Amino acid sequence: MRIDIVTIFPEFFDVLDISLLGKARQSGLIDLGVHNLRDHTHDRHRTVDDTPYGGGAGMVMKPEPWGEAFDAILDPATDDVATDDVATDDPATDDAATDDVAVDLPVVIFPSPAGEVFNQAMAKELALEKHLVFGCGRYEGIDQRVIDDTATKARVRMVSLGDYVLNGGEVAVMAMIEAIGRLIPGVVGNPASLVEESHENGLLEYPSYTKPASWRGREVPPVLLSGNHGAIAAWRHDQQVERTRRVRPDLLPAANSEE
Numbered sequence: 001m002r003i004d005i006v007t008i009f010p011e012f013f014d015v016l017d018i019s020l021l022g023k024a025r026q027s028g029l030i031d032l033g034v035h036n037l038r039d040h041t042h043d044r045h046r047t048v049d050d051t052p053y054g055g056g057a058g059m060v061m062k063p064e065p066w067g068e069a070f071d072a073i074l075d076p077a078t079d080d081v082a083t084d085d086v087a088t089d090d091p092a093t094d095d096a097a098t099d100d101v102a103v104d105l106p107v108v109i110f111p112s113p114a115g116e117v118f119n120q121a122m123a124k125e126l127a128l129e130k131h132l133v134f135g136c137g138r139y140e141g142i143d144q145r146v147i148d149d150t151a152t153k154a155r156v157r158m159v160s161l162g163d164y165v166l167n168g169g170e171v172a173v174m175a176m177i178e179a180i181g182r183l184i185p186g187v188v189g190n191p192a193s194l195v196e197e198s199h200e201n202g203l204l205e206y207p208s209y210t211k212p213a214s215w216r217g218r219e220v221p222p223v224l225l226s227g228n229h230g231a232i233a234a235w236r237h238d239q240q241v242e243r244t245r246r247v248r249p250d251l252l253p254a255a256n257s258e259e
């Protein structure tokens, strides 16, 4: 999968060099480009924001640098602007960027508290894409015309991490890339470990234990030491239902939560 990120803080994404996603990049499963929005400004101060039309507090991100940055990523053949592209492959040869069938258009994600809420189902859906582009807004957001213009060349989604406000999109993009990246086949060594985790069957995951069987007077639930696989599966399922009902009753169908 090709992933491009446009941000005024490219260093923020240096951590994508490490851990599972770092390995996925080394092995070519993920091909990452991080682009500094300020490389698409043309004034001495490398200005990316301005005051809002209609008044109000805060600053809005100007459309021109964004337009130029997305043109370079979505239509690299016309790119005459330098970018901080740290990709391992040449994006000009990436067929995801040049396909013209709607379903093969890149997906451009604008993290925003005003977007649809990110969840595991969305992560799974996005893990099947060939090309994801993230536009990290700051301040009071990006001029709406950038979103409208990008929607003519890509499938645009505004996505929120949750019902709270961050200072900018970078943290949200890190979270989304981690959630999506680990679902790309080959990224997680043992795919079985993806099956029994929270949100996989609409329930939170069951509690886990390892050795020693007794620690600080706390015992591992005896059923887990019984070797009875049926009983273990039933216990784990009960724990999932109980935990979900207690912590996230909104995830349970109404009938179940009233039981």
Ligand code: ADE
Binding pocket: 111, 112, 113, 159, 160, 161, 162, 163, 164, 165, 166, 167, 168, 169, 172
């Ligand atoms: N940018 C600011 N707040 C955000 C949120 N909750 N989700 C995604 N992007 C954001």
